[in-house]
Amino acid sequence: MEDEEATAVLKAVGRQIKAWRESAGLRQSELGAAVGYSEEMVSSVERGRRVPKPDFLDKADKALGAGGKLATMKEDVEKARYPKKVRDLKQLEDEAVEMGAYDCHQIHGLLQTPEYARELYSMRRPAYAEEEIERYVAARMARKAVFERVPRAHITFVQEEVTLRRPLGGRMVLRHQLEHLLEICKLRHVEIQVMPTEREDHAGMAGSIQLLKLRDGKTLGQSEVQLHSRLISDPKEVQILEMRYGMIRAQALTPRESVAFIEKVMGEET
Numbered sequence: 001m002e003d004e005e006a007t008a009v010l011k012a013v014g015r016q017i018k019a020w021r022e023s024a025g026l027r028q029s030e031l032g033a034a035v036g037y038s039e040e041m042v043s044s045v046e047r048g049r050r051v052p053k054p055d056f057l058d059k060a061d062k063a064l065g066a067g068g069k070l071a072t073m074k075e076d077v078e079k080a081r082y083p084k085k086v087r088d089l090k091q092l093e094d095e096a097v098e099m100g101a102y103d104c105h106q107i108h109g110l111l112q113t114p115e116y117a118r119e120l121y122s123m124r125r126p127a128y129a130e131e132e133i134e135r136y137v138a139a140r141m142a143r144k145a146v147f148e149r150v151p152r153a154h155i156t157f158v159q160e161e162v163t164l165r166r167p168l169g170g171r172m173v174l175r176h177q178l179e180h181l182l183e184i185c186k187l188r189h190v191e192i193q194v195m196p197t198e199r200e201d202h203a204g205m206a207g208s209i210q211l212l213k214l215r216d217g218k219t220l221g222q223s224e225v226q227l228h229s230r231l232i233s234d235p236k237e238v239q240i241l242e243m244r245y246g247m248i249r250a251q252a253l254t255p256r257e258s259v260a261f262i263e264k265v266m267g268e269e270t
Contacts, residue, residue, distance in 0.1 A: 006080040011048030013057075013073050018046040020064040035059035051081045051135075082139035085229050089222065090139075092231075093146045093153075098213035102158040102195075102204050102248050106168070107177060109140050110147075111157060111184060111192070116177045117141070119169030152189040158204070158245075158252050161197045164265045171269055178266045185259050193252040194261045203247035211238070211245055 029039040044050035061070035221232030
């Protein structure tokens with residue numbers, strides 16, 4: 001794992017599994033056989049080098065007679081599985097009362113389907129291992145809980161027209177993604193707008209923008225470019241981003257017009 005917090009969680013879980021295994025008088029190979037995993041996997045989990053899947057913890061809990069003490073660690077382990085920058089961003093999104101995002105290259109992460117997200121990570125270079133792809137996809141999907149939490153946050157998006165047309169992963173993946181956008185549009189606390197390519201005046205030419213207004217009234221910006229992800233807290237810089245995002249929303253299609261536009265793009269894909 002890439003950070004001390006996650007490593008500490010995994011090592012603590014590993015020590016618990018080892019303690020219960022030794023108390024039960026089982027060798028690593030015997031526990032592996034009982035839960036359907038290899039001895040190497042059990043060893044790696046106990047040393048905090050591998051992230052145990054929920055299924056592993058459930059079966060180990062039952063095989064070792066832990067009475068639910070190992071199974072209850074699934075939530076902590078799942079959080080530790082996500083990359084630190086994703087955990088940090090999700091925490092901010094969970095604290096936000098208002099969020100806004102403009103994306104010019106791809107569908108915004110909070111709006112992506114699992115299939116669309118998987119295709120994006122599969123395109124990364126250097127190439128990710130399959131386990132790493134699944135880890136990032138799971139982390140991205142976990143962020144979508146922001147749509148369901150109470151109290152609701154007011155969330156707005158502006159998507160560049162090209163992001164609705166670029167068939168990442170193929171036409172079927174794109175169609176399912178567009179269908180998902182239309183479902184999100186039905187949420188009363190979410191607004192999606194489309195920025196048409198034909199616009200002559202465009203305040204978002206400097207790139208994607210994300211803004212988060214927190215409960216304490218503070219507003220932060222978040223920027224991700226190539227290899228770098230940066231949190232923007234300087235009030236002057238945040239003010240500029242807010243100004244640009246306001247102009248982008250004014251220049252884009254209205255939410256109602258955007259729904260019709262997405263439906264039109266879907267019709268062209270059939």
